[in-house]
Amino acid sequence: MKIFVLSLFFIAALGVIEIPLSHTYKTEEEQYAYFKLIQLRRLFGASNVPISNYLDAQYYGPISIGTPPQPFTVVFDTNSPLLWVPSKTCTSLACHTHHTYNSAASSTYKKNGDILYFGYDQGEANGFVSQDTLTWGGFTVKDVEFGEMTYLDGSGWLETKPDGILGMAYFSTSVEKLPPLAFTYLYKQGLVTNNSFAFYLTKNANQAGSTLTLGGYNSTLSKGDWNYIPLYKQEMWTIKIGAISVGGQAISGTGFNATFDTTTSLLVGSFNIVNEINVNIGVVAEDCSNISKLPTVNIVLGGVTYAMPPSAYVLQIPNGNSYQCINGWQPEDLGPGMDNTIILGDLFIRTYYTLFDMGNLRIGLSTAV
Numbered sequence: 001m002k003i004f005v006l007s008l009f010f011i012a013a014l015g016v017i018e019i020p021l022s023h024t025y026k027t028e029e030e031q032y033a034y035f036k037l038i039q040l041r042r043l044f045g046a047s048n049v050p051i052s053n054y055l056d057a058q059y060y061g062p063i064s065i066g067t068p069p070q071p072f073t074v075v076f077d078t079n080s081p082l083l084w085v086p087s088k089t090c091t092s093l094a095c096h097t098h099h100t101y102n103s104a105a106s107s108t109y110k111k112n113g114d115i116l117y118f119g120y121d122q123g124e125a126n127g128f129v130s131q132d133t134l135t136w137g138g139f140t141v142k143d144v145e146f147g148e149m150t151y152l153d154g155s156g157w158l159e160t161k162p163d164g165i166l167g168m169a170y171f172s173t174s175v176e177k178l179p180p181l182a183f184t185y186l187y188k189q190g191l192v193t194n195n196s197f198a199f200y201l202t203k204n205a206n207q208a209g210s211t212l213t214l215g216g217y218n219s220t221l222s223k224g225d226w227n228y229i230p231l232y233k234q235e236m237w238t239i240k241i242g243a244i245s246v247g248g249q250a251i252s253g254t255g256f257n258a259t260f261d262t263t264t265s266l267l268v269g270s271f272n273i274v275n276e277i278n279v280n281i282g283v284v285a286e287d288c289s290n291i292s293k294l295p296t297v298n299i300v301l302g303g304v305t306y307a308m309p310p311s312a313y314v315l316q317i318p319n320g321n322s323y324q325c326i327n328g329w330q331p332e333d334l335g336p337g338m339d340n341t342i343i344l345g346d347l348f349i350r351t352y353y354t355l356f357d358m359g360n361l362r363i364g365l366s367t368a369v
């Protein structure tokens with residue numbers, strides 16, 4: 001089920017680290033199958049799906065933990081807060097198909113033991129907190145608290161290609177007692193000088209150049225001004241939506257929220273919002289023949305209008321010599337507390353270069369090159 005292949009290499013400069021990301025479909029069939037699956041899952045799939053669950057669509061890369069380093073691949077997930085990898089003591093089936101962490105083999109391991117219990121669409125992931133040296137983006141980060149998972153439920157984790165997750169979601173510590181974000185250690189230990197990171201995603205599936213920048217953004221990847229919007233929710237990268245309109249027609253209702261999620265490939269939102277958006281968009285011709293006739297969706301964030309033209313919200317999937325088109329707006333029951341919320345996934349992030357500003361608790365947006 002793995003569709004994205006990631007190659008990473010690192011360039012450190014002036015306390016900023018650039019992590020080039022690339023996602024590539026091995027074949028066009030795989031790419032097609034992937035989007036078809038996502039679409040079907042969204043149309044017929046489970047409701048109340050926790051949002052940090054679309055592990056097939058993510059950007060992932062290598063890290064290592066311990067001394068000497070034990071290698072893992074992890075998803076860079078702006079919608080969950082914890083770094084975790086499977087433990088050597090885990091007996092779940094999924095732990096046999098992934099790299100596991102062996103604390104006994106690391107000279108820098110420190111015991112913590114706080115219990116962790118998480119529910120994901122893949123199934124439960126339970127374990128405890130351990131502390132060790134993390135190698136990430138060429139940096140060596142000391143005494144990082146992370147999850148050592150001893151139980152990975154169900155077949156979902158079996159099918160998940162990366163070993164674990166590197167959570168990058170902001171959570172106020174009052175919400176839950178969680179270890180600090182892995183990125184926060186990088187900043188606190190002075191390895192990056194700016195307390196923010198940015199995701200730049202290229203526009204086409206097989207296009208190299210997607211980049212995670214740790215410690216700011218790369219100005220060559222944006223054009224136009226940056227606009228900053230304060231976080232609204234004290235959990236995750238959530239801001240207020242001013243208004244949404246489709247072809248000039250305002251979507252009814254107010255008080256919508258938007259969450260930025262690098263592990264959601266589409267534009268997913270609660271039924272009341274997205275159904276109305278889709279009624280106004282109409283039917284997207286499967287053969288892509290009428291993309292240019294479809295309306296633009298405007299989203300007002302921090303007083304600035306972010307246009308999503310059909311070329312940005314319609315997925316154009318190579319299918320033999322032609323393309324197949326799928327509307328990227330997908331309604332879904334996002335679960336408790338997520339009414340009136342839209343998840344701005346990769347389709348939005350690749351249109352607008354997104355800065356996750358931990359220092360100022362705000363989102364920065366600029367037009368992506």
Ligand SMILES: *[C@@H]1O[C@H](CO)[C@@H](O)[C@H](O)[C@H]1NC(C)=O
Pocket residue numbers: 193194195196216217355357359360
């Ligand atoms: C980090 O960089 C961003 C983008 O330039 C800026 O908005 C922010 O204020 C900087 N933060 C600090 C703490 O310097």
Ligand SMILES: *[C@@H]1O[C@H](CO)[C@@H](O)[C@H](O)[C@H]1NC(C)=O
Pocket residue numbers: 011013016018209218219220221
């Ligand atoms: C910024 O991105 C450009 C284009 O990808 C790249 O050539 C350059 O090295 C990057 N800058 C830094 C500081 O890494």
Ligand SMILES: *[C@@H]1O[C@H](CO)[C@@H](O)[C@H](O)[C@H]1NC(C)=O
Pocket residue numbers: 232233234254255256257337338339340341
């Ligand atoms: C948006 O998020 C805020 C902060 O958590 C919450 O109070 C509000 O109810 C949310 N809005 C909607 C319409 O769900």
Ligand SMILES: *[C@@H]1O[C@H](CO)[C@@H](O)[C@H](O)[C@H]1NC(C)=O
Pocket residue numbers: 282283284285286290293294
């Ligand atoms: C686009 O094509 C579909 C399928 O043929 C059709 O139902 C829809 O009305 C068309 N929309 C526009 C705006 O032309």
